[in-house]
Amino acid sequence: MTFDLVAHDPQSKARAGVLTTDHGTIQTPIFMPVGTAGSVKAVHQREIKEDINAQIILGNTYHLYLRPGLDTLQKAGGLHKFNGWDRPILTDSGGYQVYSLSETRKIKEEGVKFRSHIDGSHHLFTPEGVMDIQRVIGADIIMAFDECTPWPCEYDYARRSMEMTHRWLKRCIERIDSTEPLYGYEQQLFPIVQGSTFRDLRKQSAEFIAEQGRAGNAIGGLSVGEPADLMYEMTELCCDILPVDKPRYLMGVGTPANILENIALGVDMFDCVLPTRNARNGMLFTTQGIINIKNKKWEQDFSPIDEELGGYASTFYSKSYVRHLFHASEYLAGMVASVHNLTFYLWLVRNAREQILAGTFREWKEKMVKQLMVRL
Amino acid sequence: MTFDLVAHDPQSKARAGVLTTDHGTIQTPIFMPVGTAGSVKAVHQREIKEDINAQIILGNTYHLYLRPGLDTLQKAGGLHKFNGWDRPILTDSGGYQVYSLSETRKIKEEGVKFRSHIDGSHHLFTPEGVMDIQRVIGADIIMAFDECTPWPCEYDYARRSMEMTHRWLKRCIERIDSTEPLYGYEQQLFPIVQGSTFRDLRKQSAEFIAEQGRAGNAIGGLSVGEPADLMYEMTELCCDILPVDKPRYLMGVGTPANILENIALGVDMFDCVLPTRNARNGMLFTTQGIINIKNKKWEQDFSPIDEELGGYASTFYSKSYVRHLFHASEYLAGMVASVHNLTFYLWLVRNAREQILAGTFREWKEKMVKQLMVRL
Ligand SMILES: [Zn+2]
Ligand SMILES: [Zn+2]
Numbered sequence: 001m002t003f004d005l006v007a008h009d010p011q012s013k014a015r016a017g018v019l020t021t022d023h024g025t026i027q028t029p030i031f032m033p034v035g036t037a038g039s040v041k042a043v044h045q046r047e048i049k050e051d052i053n054a055q056i057i058l059g060n061t062y063h064l065y066l067r068p069g070l071d072t073l074q075k076a077g078g079l080h081k082f083n084g085w086d087r088p089i090l091t092d093s094g095g096y097q098v099y100s101l102s103e104t105r106k107i108k109e110e111g112v113k114f115r116s117h118i119d120g121s122h123h124l125f126t127p128e129g130v131m132d133i134q135r136v137i138g139a140d141i142i143m144a145f146d147e148c149t150p151w152p153c154e155y156d157y158a159r160r161s162m163e164m165t166h167r168w169l170k171r172c173i174e175r176i177d178s179t180e181p182l183y184g185y186e187q188q189l190f191p192i193v194q195g196s197t198f199r200d201l202r203k204q205s206a207e208f209i210a211e212q213g214r215a216g217n218a219i220g221g222l223s224v225g226e227p228a229d230l231m232y233e234m235t236e237l238c239c240d241i242l243p244v245d246k247p248r249y250l251m252g253v254g255t256p257a258n259i260l261e262n263i264a265l266g267v268d269m270f271d272c273v274l275p276t277r278n279a280r281n282g283m284l285f286t287t288q289g290i291i292n293i294k295n296k297k298w299e300q301d302f303s304p305i306d307e308e309l310g311g312y313a314s315t316f317y318s319k320s321y322v323r324h325l326f327h328a329s330e331y332l333a334g335m336v337a338s339v340h341n342l343t344f345y346l347w348l349v350r351n352a353r354e355q356i357l358a359g360t361f362r363e364w365k366e367k368m369v370k371q372l373m374v375r376l
Numbered sequence: 377m378t379f380d381l382v383a384h385d386p387q388s389k390a391r392a393g394v395l396t397t398d399h400g401t402i403q404t405p406i407f408m409p410v411g412t413a414g415s416v417k418a419v420h421q422r423e424i425k426e427d428i429n430a431q432i433i434l435g436n437t438y439h440l441y442l443r444p445g446l447d448t449l450q451k452a453g454g455l456h457k458f459n460g461w462d463r464p465i466l467t468d469s470g471g472y473q474v475y476s477l478s479e480t481r482k483i484k485e486e487g488v489k490f491r492s493h494i495d496g497s498h499h500l501f502t503p504e505g506v507m508d509i510q511r512v513i514g515a516d517i518i519m520a521f522d523e524c525t526p527w528p529c530e531y532d533y534a535r536r537s538m539e540m541t542h543r544w545l546k547r548c549i550e551r552i553d554s555t556e557p558l559y560g561y562e563q564q565l566f567p568i569v570q571g572s573t574f575r576d577l578r579k580q581s582a583e584f585i586a587e588q589g590r591a592g593n594a595i596g597g598l599s600v601g602e603p604a605d606l607m608y609e610m611t612e613l614c615c616d617i618l619p620v621d622k623p624r625y626l627m628g629v630g631t632p633a634n635i636l637e638n639i640a641l642g643v644d645m646f647d648c649v650l651p652t653r654n655a656r657n658g659m660l661f662t663t664q665g666i667i668n669i670k671n672k673k674w675e676q677d678f679s680p681i682d683e684e685l686g687g688y689a690s691t692f693y694s695k696s697y698v699r700h701l702f703h704a705s706e707y708l709a710g711m712v713a714s715v716h717n718l719t720f721y722l723w724l725v726r727n728a729r730e731q732i733l734a735g736t737f738r739e740w741k742e743k744m745v746k747q748l749m750v751r752l
Contacts (some may be wrong), residue, residue, distance in 0.1 A: 042707035046688060068675075068700040075676050076696065084692055262614065299444075300451050302458075312422060316460055319433075320452065324444040326416065331710060333417035 001188045001215045003247050009355075011265040011362035013239060016353045019216075021245050023088040026055045028247060028268040029352055031259065031345045032090060035128075035277065037063040038083045041276050042325070042338040045084050051312050052342040053350070054089040056140075058271050059119055061133055062097035065123075066116050070136045078138025078183045084149070091139035092251075092270075093130050093192075096148050096259065103165075107147060109164065120294075127171035131179070138183050143174045143218065146192045151225045158196035160206050165194045173212060188215040188303045190249060193238050196221060198228050206241035217242045217250040223258070234236035239241045256285055256348055256372040257275035260365045263352050275345045279337035282326045285344045289374030291319070305340050307346055313339035348372075377590045379566045379623050385731075387738035389615060389642040392729045395623050397516045398561035399464040401434045401458065402610045404644040405728055407635065407721045408466060410652065413439040414459045415650050418707075418714040421460050426744050429587035429720040429726070434515075434647050437509055438473030442492050443498075446512045450657050452513025454525030454559045466647075467515035468508050468627070469568075472524050483523060485540065507555070507565070514559050519594065520548045522568045527550040534572035534707075538581050541570045543602040549588060564591040566625060569614050572597060582617035593618045594625040595643075599634070608637055615642035632661055632724055636741045639728050651721045655713035658702045661720045667695070669713070674699045678743060681716050685723055689715035724748075734745075 007016040027125040033040045033048060035057045038047055048054045059079055068082070076082035079089055093347040097110070098105055102114035111126030127145040134142040146165040149158050169191050172312060174320070191209045195201030209217050219238045221229045235250060242248050249269035250262050257268050261306040273284065284291040286361045293305075298319040306314040312337050325333035348368075383392040395402040401650045409416045409424060411433045414663055422432045435455055444458070452458035455465055471488070474481055478490035484556075487502030503521040510518040522541040525534050545567050571577030585593050595614045598607045599705045611626060618624050625645035626638050635646050651661065660667040662682040667674070669681075674695040681698060682690040689712050701709035731737040 022700040037706060039704075039706045042711070044711065045692065046710065064706070067704050068696070071674055072696060072700070076694075080701075082694075082697055086696070176398045178565055178571070190669060252478075280752075284494045294654075300448055302452055313420075316421065316462075318452075318458075320444070321414070321458055321460070328413040328415075328439070328443050330413060330415045331707070332420065335420065336606070336710065337417070361415060 001186055002246065003216065006247065007357045009361040011258050011357055012264040013236075014263045014352070014356050014361045014364070015266060015268065017247065017268055019268075021088045023086060023140055024055070025330055026088060027350075027353060029263045029349050030055055030269055032056050032269065032271040033057050033342050034058045034060075034081070034271055035085070036060045036264040037067060038079055042334045043276075043342065046083070046111050048342070051086070051144075051339055053346050054342065057085060058088060059089055059091045059137060059139065060097055061091045061094035061130065061137065062092070062101065062136055065094060065228040066118055066134050066269040069140055070133060073138070074136050074182070077346060078136070080138060082336075089138070090139040091134050091143065092143040092144040094133070095146050096252075098125060098146060103307070104109065109167075111145075117237045121251075127168040128175040131172055131175040135179060135182055135187065138181075139185070140185070141216065142176065142187050142189045144169050144189060144191045146194055146220055146223070148221045149196050151195065151196065153196045156195075158198055158201055162194045164202050166205070166208050167273050171214065173214075184230070190214060190216045191219045192218040192220040192251070193242070194221045197226050197234055199237060200327045201236050201370075202234050203241065205348040210242050210310045216247040216376070217251060218251055221250045222250065223272075226262075228258065231258070232265060233264050235267060236265045254343070257369045259348060260352060260369050261346075263349075264362065264365055270349070275341035276338050279341040282333070282337065282338055285341050285372065286376070287344070287347070287372075289372060291376050293319060294326050295323075295325050298359070305336075305343070309340075309344055311340075311343045314343055377562055379592065379621065381621065383733045384735040385640075386735050388640040388741070389612075389743045390570045390639045390728070390732050390737045391642060391644065392474040392732040393623065393644055395644075397464045399536045400431070402464060403726075403729055405639045405725050406431055406645055406727045407506070408432050408645065409432050409718050409721075410434045410436070410647055410649050410697045411459070411461070412436045413443060413732050414455055415670065416714075416718070418656065418719065419652075420584070421675040423715050424718070425463070426460070427715055427723050430463070430718065432466060433461060434467055434685060435467045435471035435513060435515065436473055437506060437513065438477065439443060439712055440467070440513055441470060441545060446509060448559070448674065449514070450512050454512070455512060464516040466517040466518060467510050467513050469519040469521040469530045470509070471522055472628075473541070475524060477650055482568060486542070487521075497590075503557055504551040507548055507551040509554060511558055511563065516561070518552065518565045520545050520565060521566045521572055522596055523674040524597045524600070525572050527573065527602045529572045531574055534570075534574055534577055538577050541568070542584050543583070545585075545588065549590075564570050566592045566594045567591060568596040568627070569618070573602050573610055575609075575613060578610050579617065584615045586618050590627060592623040594627055596627045598626065599629045599648075604637075607634070608641060612639050614634070632721070633745045635721075635724060636728060636745050640723075640738065640741055651717035652714050655717040656710040657730050658709070658713065660713055661717050661748065662752070663720070665748060665752040667752050669695060669699050670702050671699075681712075682720070685716075686719055687719045692721055706709065720723070
């Protein structure tokens with residue numbers, strides 16, 4: 001895996017790069033659609049590739065480990081073969097879902113004991129085990145096993161949690177560096193900065209992560225309820241410490257505005273369930289602002305969802321028709337809205353990149369942050 | 377609207393034809409996917425056209441009348457403009473849904489009073505009103521307002537109901553023939569044969585329908601629970617009376633075997649919710665037989681759903697992956713299964729047509745009826 005920086009915005013810390021994996025290259029900054037259980041919800045694989053133009057998608061280790069399970073994934077030849085997505089895949093470590101979804105969970109030094117939210121069965125995730133699982137899933141980018149603290153969080157808890165995350169990271173690294181990929185292509189581990197919203201902890205964690213010298217680095221534990229300004233403050237602090245020549249991935253972020261602001265601070269990679277989850281609730285992100293498509297206002301608006309955005313879903317279906325689909329609880333409602341929102345998110349980062357390359361990112365960003373968050 | 381017969385199978389009553397409408401031609405025999413509320417469930421409009429190769433789809437008058445409603449449909453310029461489907465559309469009369477879905481309904485000579493299943497509001501469907509509604513929806517083929525009797529049904533009830541359906545038909549015809557299309561293209565009324573499973577009533581009804589000399593004719597009130605042999609007996613009786621030179625539409629039928637058997641009796645057009653409804657429950661119709669994709673049997677079968685069928689959904693996705701999608705309750709499960717099943721149904725009628733043209737239909741049909749109904 002290589003990362004080449006091709007441009008820096010003169011008026012911000014935004015950068016444009018190319019991340020090369022054995023499953024192809026990724027033009028950064030990039031947004032990664034979330035394919036929780038091996039499927040980006042309500043979207044065909046063909047659409048992710050040809051309509052949305054996604055370059056990399058996410059899989060959730062927790063979900064995939066429980067269903068379809070490692071035996072099926074390994075026999076399939078990994079997730080790429082299983083779901084037919086032949087571009088890069090990143091898997092999270094499962095930690096976040098264990099904390100948020102599983103029925104009971106006990107965090108100890110060894111790892112996390114939990115019960116499946118599906119059938120109540122008992123499981124243990126350890127740093128070593130989670131590396132092995134991601135080897136089997138076959139992700140191009142494997143995330144370290146960490147604890148993601150809630151917000152707000154006591155200082156002492158955040159510190160002890162961060163220290164454990166660092167000890168877990170050492171175990172992850174040892175495991176990854178002593179095992180081989182199963183399917184013949186490279187798999188790289190990204191460690192994760194924690195430390196809640198405490199400046200000294202974030203600094204300490206970012207320095208520790210930077211020292212590991214991995215192929216890329218992530219910032220976790222943000223976008224968990226803290227004010228946006230505090231998120232930006234932490235992102236900037238971390239980005240300023242993390243290596244310049246490695247991709248930086250801000251986990252679980254966020255709104256279109258969040259993404260643009262964080263690109264300006266030096267983030268290269270994003271993921272979030274927001275575009276797909278909100279799509280299924282009728283919230284559409286467009287080049288002109290945010291639409292709640294269920295509103296009466298759109299009942300007889302026969303114009304396309306977003307003419308300027310382009311693409312099949314956004315230009316073929318009218319606002320009036322999509323509103324009708326939501327009111328009639330049609331499958332197609334969530335399908336159209338999901339393809340549209342993801343098309344928009346990929347358009348957003350593609351345009352951000354073009355603006356960085358042109359040296360005009362900051363001005364454009366200031367304008368877009370306002371325009372995109374308007375409620376239409 | 378014209379109908380040209382291009383071939384007759386020498387060993388059965390099967391025929392191949394071309395039905396020409398202002399929205400394009402339909403090669404018969406044909407299967408029409410059901411787009412209840414203006415959307416074929418879980419399928420993008422582009423897929424209906426390019427993957428499934430549907431030539432005509434159905435809309436349900438009852439659903440469309442309630443939602444989005446006539447005002448929106450008329451302002452959109454009709455259903456074709458509203459949902460973006462530019463090939464022919466057939467709408468049912470709404471009768472069947474009024475009887476099966478609405479909360480209370482009262483059938484009188486004037487028409488049917490009912491309450492919406494959505495909001496309990498009161499409505500009256502009359503033969504004249506239902507013609508006007510279908511004018512507004514803008515269907516190429518408009519169905520007469522009838523009463524579809526349940527099965528089994530008392531002889532006296534079936535007779536009185538059929539007689540009322542005939543009186544209603546006269547009112548439908550009078551209304552259609554004294555009004556104009558709203559959107560500049562031709563709309564043709566198809567009357568419906570009723571009479572339950574009583575031979576004398578079916579004969580009487582078919583003769584009455586035939587006498588009206590409309591552009592096409594339908595057979596209703598079958599596939600409502602009666603044994604298949606009784607359905608075939610009634611179909612044959614009706615087909616032998618209905619005009620040879622007009623398309624014959626058997627409403628609400630059916631399984632792949634039902635479709636082939638009825639083609640052999642002289643039916644040209646079919647619709648049924650079976651392929652889409654069963655798809656959402658994990659039942660896949662394939663060229664090799666029927667698959668319950670949720671079964672353990674498919675857990676590690678990484679072969680495509682149906683290699684022989686061809687098409688994106690059926691060859692891109694594996695049985696193992698689709699089984700996983702169903703178990704994980706993913707949107708994509710119903711999406712893949714729906715496109716697949718409809719692709720299969722259109723493949724079925726396309727092949728039936730080719731066999732009729734080649735004069736080999738009956739032999740092929742005998743083989744396929746067995747093969748397609750095998751439980752794999
Ligand atoms: Zn998020
Ligand atoms: Zn049916």
